[in-house]
Amino acid sequence: MCMKALGLLLVVVLALSGSDGVDKNNFKTCDQSGFCKRLRGFKPEKSQYTLNLDTVVVHGNALSAEVNTVDTTTQEKTVLWHYALRLSALSDGTFRVELDEADPLYPRYRTLLALKGEPKADGLKLVSNENGKLTVTNSQGHKVIITAEPLKLEFVNLAGDVAVVLNDNGQLVVEPLRVKKERIDDEDTNIVEVEEEGTWGENFKSHHDSKPRGNEAISLDISFPEADNVYGKSSKIKAFYYLDFYHNIFGRYIFISSSSSSTSG
Numbered sequence: 001m002c003m004k005a006l007g008l009l010l011v012v013v014l015a016l017s018g019s020d021g022v023d024k025n026n027f028k029t030c031d032q033s034g035f036c037k038r039l040r041g042f043k044p045e046k047s048q049y050t051l052n053l054d055t056v057v058v059h060g061n062a063l064s065a066e067v068n069t070v071d072t073t074t075q076e077k078t079v080l081w082h083y084a085l086r087l088s089a090l091s092d093g094t095f096r097v098e099l100d101e102a103d104p105l106y107p108r109y110r111t112l113l114a115l116k117g118e119p120k121a122d123g124l125k126l127v128s129n130e131n132g133k134l135t136v137t138n139s140q141g142h143k144v145i146i147t148a149e150p151l152k153l154e155f156v157n158l159a160g161d162v163a164v165v166l167n168d169n170g171q172l173v174v175e176p177l178r179v180k181k182e183r184i185d186d187e188d189t190n191i192v193e194v195e196e197e198g199t200w201g202e203n204f205k206s207h208h209d210s211k212p213r214g215n216e217a218i219s220l221d222i223s224f225p226e227a228d229n230v231y232g233k234s235s236k237i238k239a240f241y242y243l244d245f246y247h248n249i250f251g252r253y254i255f256i257s258s259s260s261s262s263t264s265g
Helices: 002-020 034-040
Strands: 049-059 062-070 079-089 095-101 124-130 133-138 143-147 152-156 162-166 182-184 191-193 201-204 207-210 254-257
Touching: 049 124, 049 133, 062 124, 079 124, 079 133
Parallel strands: 095 254
Antiparallel strands: 049 062, 062 079, 079 095, 124 133, 133 143, 143 152, 152 162, 182 191, 201 207
């Protein structure tokens, strides 16, 4: 019995020493990672994303609408990019949110193996469309309240409590795909591609990460009002990043994706 306990202790010690022995220099810091550096420091005074209420269509189990990003620094609110929003009701009482460019230059990466088959559909009904807000409900009574400007989605449970909120703090960012710009070299009239630092490629030690489609990062804040627990915290993420992460919802999943693919969270 003593030998078994000693063996177990040795295994634990070896495991701990192995984790401490990892060379942190082989991993990027946030400042060395383009998407992390860009998006972690993104703190808009107001979300750029607005939903066009005139484009809302509810059919079958899905709501679709146009979402625009606008320049919030001017009074004219110039439209910058067009996106397509799709909210689907699923038979297990969850909802699937998809946001992609309305006319993307290239198809977005899709995690085809994230789900085991296509989720089964539930009914979806438009309850109200007034005062800049939409309310839809599935056949089981779960509601989603969508605020048009700025865009915000609130998921309401059967008790009438808001369980999950998307983009409550205006951190939604879907970097649009772009075409690499070109310029004319005045000296010999040769066409030279403009290289924006980190946009079309990144280097780390001996590794080069080519990005022929430019930046494709996605950011979204998710709030869970009034919950006490958070699960799934990565061992490499420091605790203070979670100070504003309020809520854990038990037994429910919200499917979120930038295209027709989804991940649960």
